[in-house]
Amino acid sequence: MASLAEVRREEPEEEVSPMDPVARPEELRLLEALLFASAEPIDQATLAKRMPDGVDIKVALAQLQAEYAPRGVNLVRVANKWTFRTAGDLSWLMTRESTETRKLSRAAIEVLAIVAYHQPVTRAEIEEIRGVVTSKGTIDVLLETGWIRPRGRRKTPGRPLTFGTTDGFLSQFSLEALGDLPGLEELKGTGLLDSRLPTGFSVPSPSDDATLREDEEPLEPGDTLELLLAPAVEPEAEEPKTATEASAEAEMTAEAEIEIKADVADESEAAEADANEPDSHGDERGEADPEDRGE
Template sequence: MDHPVARPEELRLLEALLFASAEPIDQATLAKRMPDGVDIKAALAQLQAEYAPRGVNLVRVANKWTFRTAGDLSWLMTRESTETRKLSRAAIEVLAIVAYHQPVTRAEIEEIRGVVTSKGTIDVLLETGWIRPRGRRKTPGRPLTFGTTDAFLSQFSLEALGDLPGLEELKGTGLLDSRLPTGFSVPSPSDDATLREDEEPLEPGDTLELLLAPAVEPEAEEPKTESETVAKVEAAEVGTAEAETTAEAETDLEAEVATEVDAAEPDAAEPDAGESDERIDHAGDDDGAEEKGE
């Protein structure tokens, strides 16, 4: 009777170290934990071969060793979850306007709100599936018109769009101020899928990308002909010549002004040496007189 071959003890030690570690371990650290004389490289290769057909594989990540789930079984670890996020105030306002005023364009939404509507706000409502493009308005630019969907009714537990609260109900719940301007009214919402007279059907190529502003590409500079280049060079030379002429004229003008100033102001006469000496003598006499007075 054949006895099973005993498994090397170093493989059990490696298994224990790798399973207990929360992070991958490098080969040098494993070698320090193993008994003397163990070929750590050969042991890791053998352990890797043993785990290759199993649900858990021994892999090397960034020169470190760790156990990981087999790649072909990664789908078992995948978990889908739904994240609940609150709509922003702007998104709620846009949704309410679409629900009550549909079909409505983005420009009409902005006119009712009084502020510019961010494209991201409409994108969020499109992603939730609560609004949809209905058609195109028969006006210049053919803007998209928006309306609500069945998902909107399901989300808010409405049997039909006509079940939305009217003016009196909104007042009663405190959602509207009791002192409203004269003539204020809440439209009767309708989600009739039939296009209105001022709407055109969507074209086959219309997608949500139509909501994106097209990227503005820089206009390619047209190649200059030889005659245009020569004309520009000549214009540049003429401009340079005019600048030099202007500079020379300014220099001449400054010289003329300086000459006229010199002629208008006579040179101050230099004092004679004798006059200077006399002034000094008179000053000395004055000093002597003051001393005598004292």
């Protein structure tokens, strides 16, 4: 009895015959080759020049576009030029997320700490605590990060904005509440504060209560973040001068140049005259007079 392996050897192997080519116009293969090989989109006129005579380039492109429609790569037209692009519903495969880490400046860290511990606090109060003027750009950076926000306006002359921290601040520093901020003893233990502190020095205990205090007023509809981050106003462009104004200005400029040259010439003449005058103190610096020598 023949073994199973022998039976399998005796069975004739099925020959894999190549698939019969589907009837497909040759111009479609040519278009594929041109479009795949090109690094940039190709316009229709350039493609038509490379096609055999009698080929309707518009019909061929429409057929090739329909053929690639269900595939991962589609034939698309961009600025009247044709190219292959990844299918729109698969664009997420090509997306790459990256996190950019930027280090805060020392001034921004100081302002953030003051806002966190002393909120609600105004810009003037921040400057008083730091002892230096706070740049507007420093506050803008903290506003852009979403770690501080305008709370309201202080009930004082000028009605300055008051600032406080946000939930994003708590999330960034893994805090459940503002009360979890390190206190005086913790700051001493980490070496962030000198052990020899002035008498009466203390670290405030900030509150998570978002309710405005008695000395604060609510923000008005116009007090938006865009106002805080508004770009600098560019100077207005000067109106073009008329021919008469331009001519008058040129004449005034020429007269001013003439006066300047005249003043320079007068100063030069005066300097030359001073140089040619005899020195009244020549006897003191030069040789003694014969009478003084008794001659």
